[in-house]
Every structure is written in C-alpha cells, then in structure tokens.
Amino acid sequence: ARQYDVSIFTFGDLSRVPGTESSLYNEKSKGRDINICYSPIDVLNFAKTNPDKKVIFIAIGFETTIPLTSVIVKKAYNEKINNFYIFNTHKLIPEALELLLLDKEVKIDAFLCPGHVSAIIGSKP
Known part of the structure; x- marks a missing residue:
C-alpha cells in the first residue's frame, strides 16, 4: 500500500483492518492510491482505462465471493488486461x-x- 506506482482496490470493510504497521485507510490519508470498490468489475474497468497503472484488487471473503473473483480473472485474461493483479486472500x-x-x-x-x-x-x- 505504500508504493506510489499502484492503485489498490478493496471492499470497504477491509479498509480499516489494522495491519502490522498501518491500515489501508491510514495509508489513503497519507496520499496513497487506495480505493473502495463495490464490485471487482469496477476495478477491472479502471485497469482497462488506465493501462499505464498497476491495479491491484485485494480479493477477500469466503465461498460467496470466490466466483466473482474468478469471473474477473477470466475476463482480464480474455481481454489481455496486463496491468490487473489480484491479491487473493479468500478463505474456505x-x-x-x-x-x-x-x-x-x-x-x-x-x-x-x-x-x-x-x-x-x-x-x-
């Protein structure tokens, strides 16, 4: 989250979860490019329209969110969107x-x- 050359997206409930040194919310207040999304499709569309930016989606959740993450992986692959990355933290x-x-x-x-x-x-x- 502390890199300036990336745009990070995640769901709102993750933004205030404390990490070892900070939270995404705190890093955003320091000027980092941290964004709240409601749908991973929005993140993929952002990556498509900003091809010079590295776009990272922090995929978190349980069985119910895995299918949507899978859909955007397939869509990114099919559309050759090469600046889109997923940090997969799903749990079963x-x-x-x-x-x-x-x-x-x-x-x-x-x-x-x-x-x-x-x-x-x-x-x-």
Missing part, C-alpha cells in the same frame, strides 16, 4: 471450522455460520 469455511474442531483446547457447543455460505457449499461439504 469448512477448513476453518475443521481446524477449530481438531483443537482439543477449544470447547465449542455450536457454530452459527452465515446462511449465504451454506447456500453455496451445502450442509455437508
């Missing part, structure tokens, strides 16, 4: 839950998980 719910269940020190009575993820992965992934 079943693996995270399994790690918690395997930890003998963690006492879990139940999981309350997001319904939209269950709609994608089903009840028995």
Whole structure:
C-alpha cells in the first residue's frame, strides 16, 4: 500500500483492518492510491482505462465471493488486461471450522455460520 506506482482496490470493510504497521485507510490519508470498490468489475474497468497503472484488487471473503473473483480473472485474461493483479486472500469455511474442531483446547457447543455460505457449499461439504 505504500508504493506510489499502484492503485489498490478493496471492499470497504477491509479498509480499516489494522495491519502490522498501518491500515489501508491510514495509508489513503497519507496520499496513497487506495480505493473502495463495490464490485471487482469496477476495478477491472479502471485497469482497462488506465493501462499505464498497476491495479491491484485485494480479493477477500469466503465461498460467496470466490466466483466473482474468478469471473474477473477470466475476463482480464480474455481481454489481455496486463496491468490487473489480484491479491487473493479468500478463505474456505469448512477448513476453518475443521481446524477449530481438531483443537482439543477449544470447547465449542455450536457454530452459527452465515446462511449465504451454506447456500453455496451445502450442509455437508
């Protein structure tokens, strides 16, 4: 985020998450090119219209956001948009839950998980 030659895009909820030294929100206040997007398609369109800029989309989320990220990867490839990059930080719910269940020190009575993820992965992934 501290490089001046890149435009970084992410969803708004990630902008204030603290990193080891700062947050994207703080870096934006220092003049860095940090942008909030509502759709990765908007980021791809920005990259298309700004071919001299490196454009990075921080892709974050669970099973529900992976398909949209996949669509823009394919679209960028098909349209030969060479200045578009993805920092992929997607996570899968079943693996995270399994790690918690395997930890003998963690006492879990139940999981309350997001319904939209269950709609994608089903009840028995």
